[in-house]
Structures are given as C-alpha cells and as structure tokens.
Amino acid sequence: MPGSASSASQGPSGPAPGPAAGESASGEQATGGEAVGAAAAISSGIVSLYKRYRGRGPTAVRTHLVGDLAVVLLTGGFTVAEQTLAREGHGDVVLEQRRAFQLVMAERFKALVREVTGREIVAMLSANHVDPDLAVETFVLGDRTGDTPRPALG
Numbered sequence: 479m480p481g482s483a484s485s486a487s488q489g490p491s492g493p494a495p496g497p498a499a500g501e502s503a504s505g506e507q508a509t510g511g512e513a514v515g516a517a518a519a520i521s522s523g524i525v526s527l528y529k530r531y532r533g534r535g536p537t538a539v540r541t542h543l544v545g546d547l548a549v550v551l552l553t554g555g556f557t558v559a560e561q562t563l564a565r566e567g568h569g570d571v572v573l574e575q576r577r578a579f580q581l582v583m584a585e586r587f588k589a590l591v592r593e594v595t596g597r598e599i600v601a602m603l604s605a606n607h608v609d610p611d612l613a614v615e616t617f618v619l620g621d622r623t624g625d626t627p628r629p630a631l632g
Contacts, residue, residue, distance in 0.1 A: 516594050516595060517542065517543050517548075518541070520590065520591055520594050521539045521550065523590040524539060524541075524550055524552070524590065527586055527587065527590065528552070528555065531579075531583060531586075532557070534555055534557055535555055536552035536554050536555035536613070537554025537555055538552070538553045539552045539553070543595075546600075546618060546619045547616065547617065547618060547619065548591050548595065548617040548619060549614065549616050549617075550615040550616075550617075551612065551613075551614055552612065552613040552614070552615070554611055555613075556572070556611045560572045560575070564608050564609065569609070572606075572608055573606050576613065577604070580604040580613075580615070581604075587602060587617075588617065591619075592623065596623055597619040597620055597621065598619070598620035598623055599618070599619065599620065600618040600619065600620040601618040602615065602616065602617050602618075603615075603616040603618075
C-alpha cells in the first residue's frame with residue numbers, strides 16, 4: 479500500500495513483519511522488505527542502546543518510516559525504581575529522569591538512525607508518558623549523507 483507507514487516491532491520474539499510496501503528511508507517507493515528491514519534495524523538498535531545504557535530495554539518497540547520521518551514507539555521497560563516512583567505519585571520525577579536520559583543519548587540515537595537510513599538527521603524530538611509506559615523518539619530526516627543539500631521548498 480503506497481504511502482503507508484513501514485514498520486517493524488521488536489519484542490521478546492524479535493522483529494515482526496510490517497506492511498508489504500511503503501516509503502523507504504529516502505522517501506522513494508521501496509519494497510516492503512527494504513522498508514521493514516530499515517525499520518527493524520532501527521528498532522533493534524534502539525533496544526540495544528537502551529539495554530546498554532539503562533540496564534533494561536523496552537518490552538516492545540515499533541518503528542515507522544514515512545517520507546522524511548522515522549518514528550520509534552517504545553512501550554514498557556520501566557525500571558523497578560521508576561515503577562515505584564510512578565505508583566507512589568511521583569510520575570513527574572520519572573518523566574524528568576527519562577527526559578535527561580534522552581538528552582544524554584540523543585547523539586547515539588541520531589548516529590544509529592543516520593547509519594541505517596543513510597540520511598542526515600535534521601532534528602530529534604522525544605516524548606514520554608507514565609501511564610501507560612510509553613516513549614517516542616521522532617527523527618526528522620534530511621538529505622542523504624554526502625549529498626548536496628536540497629533547496630528549500632516554497
């Protein structure tokens with residue numbers, strides 16, 4: 479289905495297939511396998527970074543590649559300390575700590591997405607939610623690395 483989100487999820491059983499076709503990381507039509515492969519690689523890489531630097535990863539992750547966007551939705555993965563804080567009414571502390579983690583990890587996350595997509599990262603936006611336990615990493619993709627910048631639209 480052209481123009482639909484290409485996605486993959488990463489959970490305990492590994493990557494799951496997404497739609498049959500979508501847009502590639504370059505914004506061009508790609509086969510489902512190419513788009514799903516890139517989405518799965520981003521999902522897997524983000525999970526690995528979370529596990530390495532937080533000691534625990536999300537219970538599920540799904541990456542959508544659409545045009546100039548890569549959106550990574552992470553679910554689950556609160557640490558025991560975060561669960562306790564949230565349960566006792568200190569969700570604000572959990573959100574503050576998670577935001578600090580995302581700021582510290584931003585360059586690593588961007589490097590991963592740049593490597594997988596072959597495109598510069600124009601911006602990265604992060605958001606978190608306590609109940610349910612969700613995090614979103616959104617990457618605005620620019621030109622392919624090494625390309626001459628595209629002229630501004632308009």
